[in-house]
Amino acid sequence: MNVLIIAEHDNVSLKAATRHLVKAAAAFAGTVEVLVAGAGCQEVAQAASRLDGVARVLLADHDCYAQQVAEAVAPLVVALMDSRQVLLAAATTTGKNVLPRVAALLDVAQLSEIVAIRDSRTFVRPNYAGNVLVTVESLDSRIVATVRTSAFEAVGEQQSAAPIDPLDISHPQAQSRFVSASTLQSARPELTAARVVVSGGRGLGSAENFRLLDGLADKLGAAIGASRAAVDAGYIGNDHQVGQTGKVVAPELYLAIGISGAIQHLAGMKDSKVIVAINKDPEAPIFQVADYGLVADLFTAIPALEAAL
């Protein structure tokens, strides 16, 4: 079955999520093509063409796709699905926004956040915030699925880059328009792609104290995450939230610091390879999923850990 992947990008750089999508696409044993829809996104297309296993990149470079709004991207993708059987996008806010719209226009179901591919029609996906895993078979003519990228490995680069085909299709629309975006620039690795994540919770007590994690993250080359409680308390922006309604991460090492471990948070990190919990409350539920638990006062443990690294 031939697969179309929607590249995850911000017009400037290709996001690591796309590497994991290409890996997932390999399970369908067909041609893998990547759609880059955006504006001024030539470099993204070039980066996509180098991913191992990509046969072709389709580049839809037009102002109407600049913010990848669903109203413009969905009809573009629908037209491309005439000759392809599988459509994959990352289970990011971009993918989750666009894919159901495409599926409805194709009159097929959409599978959300698949974590395993049993065969080309059978998939595993979480329900109830990951408390349940459902194995589901598609009866449709086309498979449309968002992929939990942390459940699949990343592909590397290939020897010779795949061809890039420009698509001269635009879907200008007047129903929705972009007003503004606030994006925080950070020198740290992307949260969903980081090898190490240092996450803080309400136990840190204030936005100022939350900055204590910076030094630790610097030492570990880690991304910084947060519980919903910490975000709601204003310690850090919502783009750092890990959990059911935030980002799902599965790094090699996850440090949960001052996080009690509400079920909504566990849903976003419990597939991490090694989990460390530091909390002063020995009864905190986070210890039930932690490989290594340390009951300690955060304000002595954080500097001590930073010094020991």
Place this chain on the structure above:
Amino acid sequence: MKVLVAVKRTLDPYVKVRVKQDQSGVDLSAAKMAMNPFCEIAVEEAVRLKEKGIATELVAVSIGSDKVQDQLRAAMALGIDRSIHVQASDELESLNVAKLLHAVVQQENPGLILLGKQAIDSDNNQVGQMLAALCGLPQATFASRITVRDGWAEVAREVDSGEQVLAVQLPAVITTDLRLNEPRYAKLPEIMKAKKKPIATFTPAQLGVTPRQHLNVLSVAEPPPRKAGVRVASVAELVDRLKNDAKVLA
């Protein structure tokens, strides 16, 4: 402006999920049920729009067995004026739900349609987007702030990179995220009054929709549990374990 709010009956979010022995599904036979938390936020936002004088009539719709009328009553106790119950299976797939809601939209012609961004049972996060597609309407998903003026809604969306603000021309479909508002509790007199508010009932056939199966659930299982961890006594022991046992630190 008329506002239509879709409401789903789900397992109470504070109740432990139990999988049936035969792995055919989640055991809801004796479980406490509630309105999906994201739907509560959608209801609250509709009520606030009416309080601000922007919305004039609030209509809730729910799809499922007769029990969903409990959640419609709850929505009306919070300020929804009247309800529509579409009689169907409780386990309807998203696309079928969207098709039924599409038929309701054609019947009601709302100026704004509000839905929770996802239900906490199936975690699909699809119905709002599918409904917008079927209606040919613009969509603003994951809303954390909604401002309505001059026939447009300006919506702040919670996206992975932070916040994105979109303006969508009304009528539009908006799905709600957690930070949009804090839903109120219903007051007793309102709960009593809600019992007298009307619920109109339709079958899918009356709405001209034949639900179709797209997916076949093969098994529902609990994920393998994590191996029990160890407690370490000190930061020094922690670092030693991470380096020498787990080998995740150099």
